[in-house]
Amino acid sequence: MESGNSQFFVGIDIGGTKIQVVIADRHGAIHGEARKKHKGAVDFEWVVGRSVAAVDAALDKAKLGRKEISALGIGAPSPILPDGTAVHAPNLGWQNVPLVATFAQELGWPTYAANDCDAGTFGEHRFGAGQAAQTVVGLFMGTGIGGGLVRNGEILAGDNYQGAEFGHTKVQVGGQRCGCGARGCLEAYASKLGIASFVAHQVNCEGRETMLTELCDGDYRSLRSSALAKAYRATDAVAVAAIDQAADYLGIGVANAITLLAPSVIVLGGGVIEALGSLLLDRVVSAAEQASWPPGSFADTSIRLAKLGDHAVALGAAAWAIQRGQF
Amino acid sequence: MESGNSQFFVGIDIGGTKIQVVIADRHGAIHGEARKKHKGAVDFEWVVGRSVAAVDAALDKAKLGRKEISALGIGAPSPILPDGTAVHAPNLGWQNVPLVATFAQELGWPTYAANDCDAGTFGEHRFGAGQAAQTVVGLFMGTGIGGGLVRNGEILAGDNYQGAEFGHTKVQVGGQRCGCGARGCLEAYASKLGIASFVAHQVNCEGRETMLTELCDGDYRSLRSSALAKAYRATDAVAVAAIDQAADYLGIGVANAITLLAPSVIVLGGGVIEALGSLLLDRVVSAAEQASWPPGSFADTSIRLAKLGDHAVALGAAAWAIQRGQF
Numbered sequence: 001m002e003s004g005n006s007q008f009f010v011g012i013d014i015g016g017t018k019i020q021v022v023i024a025d026r027h028g029a030i031h032g033e034a035r036k037k038h039k040g041a042v043d044f045e046w047v048v049g050r051s052v053a054a055v056d057a058a059l060d061k062a063k064l065g066r067k068e069i070s071a072l073g074i075g076a077p078s079p080i081l082p083d084g085t086a087v088h089a090p091n092l093g094w095q096n097v098p099l100v101a102t103f104a105q106e107l108g109w110p111t112y113a114a115n116d117c118d119a120g121t122f123g124e125h126r127f128g129a130g131q132a133a134q135t136v137v138g139l140f141m142g143t144g145i146g147g148g149l150v151r152n153g154e155i156l157a158g159d160n161y162q163g164a165e166f167g168h169t170k171v172q173v174g175g176q177r178c179g180c181g182a183r184g185c186l187e188a189y190a191s192k193l194g195i196a197s198f199v200a201h202q203v204n205c206e207g208r209e210t211m212l213t214e215l216c217d218g219d220y221r222s223l224r225s226s227a228l229a230k231a232y233r234a235t236d237a238v239a240v241a242a243i244d245q246a247a248d249y250l251g252i253g254v255a256n257a258i259t260l261l262a263p264s265v266i267v268l269g270g271g272v273i274e275a276l277g278s279l280l281l282d283r284v285v286s287a288a289e290q291a292s293w294p295p296g297s298f299a300d301t302s303i304r305l306a307k308l309g310d311h312a313v314a315l316g317a318a319a320w321a322i323q324r325g326q327f
Numbered sequence: 328m329e330s331g332n333s334q335f336f337v338g339i340d341i342g343g344t345k346i347q348v349v350i351a352d353r354h355g356a357i358h359g360e361a362r363k364k365h366k367g368a369v370d371f372e373w374v375v376g377r378s379v380a381a382v383d384a385a386l387d388k389a390k391l392g393r394k395e396i397s398a399l400g401i402g403a404p405s406p407i408l409p410d411g412t413a414v415h416a417p418n419l420g421w422q423n424v425p426l427v428a429t430f431a432q433e434l435g436w437p438t439y440a441a442n443d444c445d446a447g448t449f450g451e452h453r454f455g456a457g458q459a460a461q462t463v464v465g466l467f468m469g470t471g472i473g474g475g476l477v478r479n480g481e482i483l484a485g486d487n488y489q490g491a492e493f494g495h496t497k498v499q500v501g502g503q504r505c506g507c508g509a510r511g512c513l514e515a516y517a518s519k520l521g522i523a524s525f526v527a528h529q530v531n532c533e534g535r536e537t538m539l540t541e542l543c544d545g546d547y548r549s550l551r552s553s554a555l556a557k558a559y560r561a562t563d564a565v566a567v568a569a570i571d572q573a574a575d576y577l578g579i580g581v582a583n584a585i586t587l588l589a590p591s592v593i594v595l596g597g598g599v600i601e602a603l604g605s606l607l608l609d610r611v612v613s614a615a616e617q618a619s620w621p622p623g624s625f626a627d628t629s630i631r632l633a634k635l636g637d638h639a640v641a642l643g644a645a646a647w648a649i650q651r652g653q654f
Contacts, residue, residue: 133486135485156588158588159460159590160623160624162621163586163589165624168586168620169582170498170583171497172498172500173576173579182617182618182620259495260492260496261483262485262486262488262489262490263486264486291497293507294415294489296414297485300486300487
């Protein structure tokens, strides 16, 4: 066995409600993992401490010591500057935290970081549904819509590292209000928040009934992907209409990505897709076909479900460390 | 003088209604030029012949012979494959023509080609409003909306070389019908075709009057940019409403480019902008500010009027030849 094949890497996914750690090799096989829940808006120092504890727990499961790790990759819900600063993570309440420097000092490994959606896209590119493609776009339908863009093994996030905000491109000028304050964002339609506002409108303004009301105690913004999947599979009319609309708009997002970026692969992931993807894929693809240009670009783009599930960000962060550190 | 400074390059802009040739040096100075009009849907062989005649006319004006030219660049209204094939130029009726091979054989120079909007963006990047920027987006408002994307001196047009179709991204799902057959494309609003359909609706369906009717003999689709500028400056109410709507949507296109690509510079060009740009810029910028995300990306992007006017494509094609051939 070559020495390179016995190297191990740590990937940390710092999410809005959890910290997830994987110990991976360079082929993306997971040798140990750990997960810690939290309640959002958490102090950076607290996250560092919990992350280190999770890393040690994952190392235990992998039967590895800290000395056997070659590098660390971190995915975080923030733009990441080249110096490793996390610029702003609204879900965590962070502003300009020294993400890479702090973890490098704490754990002593070469450390690299990427935005979580970029890391997820990079993970799918390296180990999942987007392997061997020159350009890969990732679109992640969860509470919001996140996106990432990888080209020639490089994450493209714009000259200020804050681009690839697919969820906030405008697809319906003057339309539905988005959480960002603007109207007509893709996220205002093709996300759980978009689904929630559609359902709330149907119930409160149109007087319709849906099993979703009971499944979320009437708090539609807290709807879980599993509840959506249950209602969709039960052909609950309001749930079907809401989710179909979200899928149609996700298809518009896919189409705009094809029209602008002509990637070889578009990977669809995120909680709603995890729960319902195979039921929605045909609808998304059909909407994308109608809306993308030129027709040859639609034909040249493969639209695929993500393969790495909720390991995508942590594995992608580990892959990013391997790439950036040339391990 | 270094030998490199006395090299000359030819750029040809093959447009929908004209062929334009420049003789340029590596600093973008024009030493001779020529222009030939045509009527569109023209045979490839005919275009080659007219182009060669225009090249010789431009060389005459520059007092240069064919032997003094180092390379040729061509901009054409088609996706261009790496082997120099022009895939489809709907305005010219071309399908898979050997653009680079034919010109290289005809003129004997190292020959390179790019899509016209890509070439225009590259020209602005090299010699015009987008100099020294890492990423430059060009948006050209003419009969339609064309776009180009240049990053680190490279034209990015997607894995199949057919992307960067900014004009056909959807910004108004279910909205105005576009020439491509779909609804809600940016081009259906932010172009002369979009302006024409707005004006036609105001006159034919709302019974409003406008000086534009006389300026185009009632054929709104043939409206020239100069006529639009005349009516706008005369504060003709229908013209102002139509053009302001187009500017607002161009701002949406700018915003979506910022949100996705976070370029350092967005260059606005094309016939309508040439004729009216300084009157519209504030409106475009204001619409872009409202619709782009995150706010920091708007602040980090400079939105500028093009500097090269209708030489952008020919100069950009020459610059592309210099870049690709490493002259």
